[in-house]
Amino acid sequence: MEGREEQSPGSGAPDSLTDIYGEDGAIRASFLAHIGAAIADRDTLALKHDVAGLHQSELGDLLEALLPEQRRALVELMGSDFDFSSLTEVDEAIRLDIVDNLPNDQIAQAVQELDSDDAVYILEDLDEEDQEDILAQLPFTERIRLRRALDYPEETAGRRMQTEFVAVPPFWTVGQTIDYMREDHNLPDRFSQIFVIDPSFKLLGAVDLDQILRTKRSVKIEEIMHETRHAIPATMDQEEAAREFEQYDLLSAAVVDEDERLVGVLTIDDVVDVIQQEAEEDLLRMGGVGDEELSDTVVDTSRSRVPWLLINLMTAFLSASVISMFGATIEQMVALAALMPIVASLGGNAGTQTMTVTVRALATKDLDIYNAGRVIRREVMVGLLNGAVIATILGLVAGAWFQNPHLGLVIASAMIINMLAAALAGILIPLVLDRYGADPAISSSIFTTMITDVTGFMVFLGLAAWWLRLG
Amino acid sequence: MEGREEQSPGSGAPDSLTDIYGEDGAIRASFLAHIGAAIADRDTLALKHDVAGLHQSELGDLLEALLPEQRRALVELMGSDFDFSSLTEVDEAIRLDIVDNLPNDQIAQAVQELDSDDAVYILEDLDEEDQEDILAQLPFTERIRLRRALDYPEETAGRRMQTEFVAVPPFWTVGQTIDYMREDHNLPDRFSQIFVIDPSFKLLGAVDLDQILRTKRSVKIEEIMHETRHAIPATMDQEEAAREFEQYDLLSAAVVDEDERLVGVLTIDDVVDVIQQEAEEDLLRMGGVGDEELSDTVVDTSRSRVPWLLINLMTAFLSASVISMFGATIEQMVALAALMPIVASLGGNAGTQTMTVTVRALATKDLDIYNAGRVIRREVMVGLLNGAVIATILGLVAGAWFQNPHLGLVIASAMIINMLAAALAGILIPLVLDRYGADPAISSSIFTTMITDVTGFMVFLGLAAWWLRLG
Structure with a gap:
């Protein structure tokens, strides 16, 4: 995916090309309308004039901004002047849509003009049959080179390398x-x-x-x-x-x-x-989404997101069953039902803060056995400190709201305990997942909020039940 | 921050240096112990032998793994052989700790050997007085060059540029x-x-x-x-x-x-x-943390995280006041208290999924006015589809648990509505924040979960109240 500025001085592209982007970083509406009109008129000459000078990434952005049928028409009209390297700059779904609409011999022709890494990038998404058919149409050395790169597993250096070198x-x-x-x-x-x-x-x-x-x-x-x-x-x-x-x-x-x-x-x-x-x-x-692209279909997107929601549904039932253990307590004092989500929610957010820092530090290798102990201690101290701040405010407001200082004391105590649980969960869960070879980014947030929810509800309602029995 | 491999063939550094890192990517404990011993013995010769061949980033990792007093001792013992460019590879707090412990004339000496971008990187964090003192000790051209870069605002190209070129x-x-x-x-x-x-x-x-x-x-x-x-x-x-x-x-x-x-x-x-x-x-x-580093103190960390928790506290009170409006309903049927966090929590997670994708797409400029309409439609469809899946399971389980199919129907309906709210909030909030020049990464998640919490509690309890009045 390399590009060289092909312009030599004097031959400069028209001025309009230097700013095909508007202030907001998106392709200018006027430029898009202009290209759209040329496509509608099947005006190949105008199209080549405006598109041929674009950098591959600019052409990629243009393709993404066009409607699917315009996109295919543009590729068709440009013919052999279409810069295939632009396909390395677009979403996978768009790349496949364009390539699937082209005959294999045209792809084979185009692939020969590309650097090998770009060619592999385009070929690797095709189904095996088309891949073989295209490779068979290439000259021997080209074919050998591309096949060698394609033989390496996905996401390896061998797949991403360029086979041309000095x-x-x-x-x-x-x-x-x-x-x-x-x-x-x-x-x-x-x-x-x-x-x-x-x-x-x-x-x-x-x-x-x-x-x-x-x-x-x-x-x-x-x-x-x-x-x-x-x-x-x-x-x-x-x-x-x-x-x-x-x-x-x-x-x-x-x-x-x-x-x-x-x-x-x-x-x-x-x-x-x-x-x-x-x-x-x-x-x-960390946001609970997989390897998704904006151009994915509704069904693909839904399928990739549902598993996370199902796991979340199970942990939510766990919290619900904790709450239902305290049905009698809530009946005795319904204010508890209104206040309990506060304890859980703040614990969840504090846990997420710690977890985010931990996951990132693990990814950048900034967190290791030499500083883990120190970082755990720091997180616990931060949890206690922030817990004290939040618990004080929460206790005062809740006590005043329900005109019950004891209730304020109960919720403040529960809050401090949950903040401590949040700090420990936020750092230990990613550390343990990482230690056992799991990706801490994927599952840390489920477990962290599960712990802060369960702890929050259990401690708050438990303390309240104990205090109500006393009273 | 450039580095060239200084090794020429044959002169190769000792073998041990090629793997100062263990399997886990952290500095080997044996290497660290070895360096620690050399520092304790003030064995300058052994230290120079082991440290001089390290790449600046390796030396940076070593500095981060050492204890603060070892770190300062190492810099002192290495004297003019210490590679200052390694300071561009460590956390700001560690860099400041090292530099503040050195006399200005030693820093001035060291800075002259660095590329200008590295020199600026080290100088920019110092207080103005030290900066001036160090600059004053540099040769004229060097001083002019560094001052020019330092005169450009932080986080600009002028600050990051190298003033040496051909x-x-x-x-x-x-x-x-x-x-x-x-x-x-x-x-x-x-x-x-x-x-x-x-x-x-x-x-x-x-x-x-x-x-x-x-x-x-x-x-x-x-x-x-x-x-x-x-x-x-x-x-x-x-x-x-x-x-x-x-x-x-x-x-x-x-x-x-x-x-x-x-x-x-x-x-x-x-x-x-x-x-x-x-x-x-x-x-x-997005995780609710600011610009923090692992080496920050407890107080700094706490101070950077508390504001987010305070905002969260306010939105949590909002949810609590919604719940307290339905006190009578909950008293009538305490199972509602156990089930209501499920509706809120799943809405929150679905909203976070959509929001994460949206924030990222805005950051990479993949989402713009040309596809916003299409993406909004897609998210709404995904929300409805996933809402249907989750609502069905939730309705069946809740109905069976409390042996009340009507309750199942109520929670299923509330769930679908909240998933729709989640989809809309997850995409519209970041889009609107971005449109008005705010950073969608910072505040989207507060607002999104605020909406899914409030909607979840309100719709579920509201529907339940209406149904209880009917029955």
Whole structure:
């Protein structure tokens, strides 16, 4: 998913193109209407004029803004001038809709013009039959390269890598290397380092381009190459690979197979997408949503969200059964029914605060065995402190509202205990889930609120029952 | 915040260094103990041997794992061999603790060895007096450069930029440019493009290094440079700059002042940090936590979390007052008290699901005026569908539990209505907040759960009261 600005000075695209986006970051309505009219008129010339100069991501945004039938018509009208790399920038559902409407031989034609990582990105979503049919229509080397990447499991470095790279032997000089690059017209579109390999393609090292440019022609590559401490195994999970990039500020990294042979290169722009995706996944999981996209259908969306609601229904019944144990107490004093959700709700929110911080710290590896003890102590102290603040206000207001200072004391005590439970649940649940290999982002919030709900109702109603018996 | 692998082949650091991390991604206990012992013995030699080869981010992780007094001792013992760039990799509280313990002249000395963006990162947190004192001790050009970056507001491109860059005039040839880079020893540590400027430093264009390497020596720079459509104004918000990088897959971008003069370069590694930060901010805000770090004190943490809990307390009182309106109804049938939190809780969770998707889609600009209508319709449909599923189960179980099919019907109806309210609140609240310039991540969840709580209690108890009056 790389893009180079193709413009050379003077040839500049029309001015309107530089701001196809409005103030709000969305595509301008006027531009959209203009494109819509060209599509309606089947005015291929106007369309090519306006669309051909767009960056792949701009074209992607345009496709997402168009209606489905406009989208398909645009791809059809643009023909071989349609920039397929834009499909890597749109939602999966839109990509599939467009690709499924195209004959396989047109896809095969288009795929050859793409960088291998973009081609894989488009091919991997197709069903196996279409994939095979398209691969069969490609030239041999192209086919081998794409199949190799597709053979690696989903979400690995091997799937995301680009199989085009520049590699030279260690005994070449800087001069030879530069001459080679000036001659060879089969270079990748963009690259920021070259790799050094032995005759069996085993990776020896890498040289950044700026290093080549600041070195005299006579110097041997092996003298300026650095060992690639950060070569990425092709089977490494993309998330782990992204962490390597972040930690060591890499722009690109060699991807090697099990025999340490160079098979591809992973670049920072793909990694940025992975980082975005991972952060997004955590956010969505904590909100109780799976891997959803805005373009998903109603049924798909519903199916992905219902399981979480069903689990929530079970925990809600648990809370209900706790409350129903205290039926007699509530009958004796119906104000308890009005007040009990306050204790549960504030506990839930305090627990969620702690849990959010914990889940994030685990994801960024900021929380580990060295500081877990200290962080747990801190959370407990914060829970007690915030519990004291909230309990004081809650006790005063509730006591005044029902003109019953004892009731205020009961609810304040219950609140402090629940805040403590919230702090412990919010930190221990994600820690334990993480320890046993579960993803803390997915299930921490169910368990945390289950504990704060049950504790809240039980402690408040229990204390109230005990006090009513006393009175 | 850039780092180059300094190792050349053969000079390799000891093997143990390549895996200072254990399986769990945390620093190995054995390595930590080893460093701790060297610090305790004040064994500078052993310390330098083990620490000098670490990458800045590894040293940062080590600093975070050490106890505060060990940390300060390590910096002191390493003296001028301490890699200050590691301070850009640690929590703000730890950075301040270390820097505040050092004399200003030592900081001034260290800052001169850093890239300007790293220097600014360390200086910006200091109080003005120390900042001035340190700047005063720097050589003139260095001082001017840092002050210029520090003069730009926080969280802008100007603050994050590096003021070291390579710039050449347009009439130079590729050969001249390469020769210049071979001679000049004042080049930035790492760069991936060179800029083209006129005599007044006005930015004309840029050339990627791979482009220089594949072009003949005699070709003029102006023939291969591309116009920099993506020059970043120094005052642009860093978040907006990060979006430019993401959209156009940039590795680096020119930063220009109000007169379009080149003042610095923003690089992808800094942008990756910004992207991480922004995603993290959204996650934390939705969890009701501000800009907190694990190393914050109990009081700071408590202070940052209490406001959210206070707002939550107010909305909880709102729900309580709704319930108390139905005191007579609950007295008549105490089972209602046990069941009512189920309706509220499931509504809250369904609303949170919709809200999470909406907030994320707004943050990534995937949701805009073109698809808002469609997405609202989808959410309403999903709400009705999931409402039907949950209401059926809930109605059957509640009816059976209290052996009262009418009660089952009442709670099922209330559940469907609340799921509809949840869907509408979950999408409309973030959309409206965003529309009026508020950050939807911060307050959407308060308002959404307020609406689902109030609706849940009101509709369930209201329907129940009406049905009890009928019966």
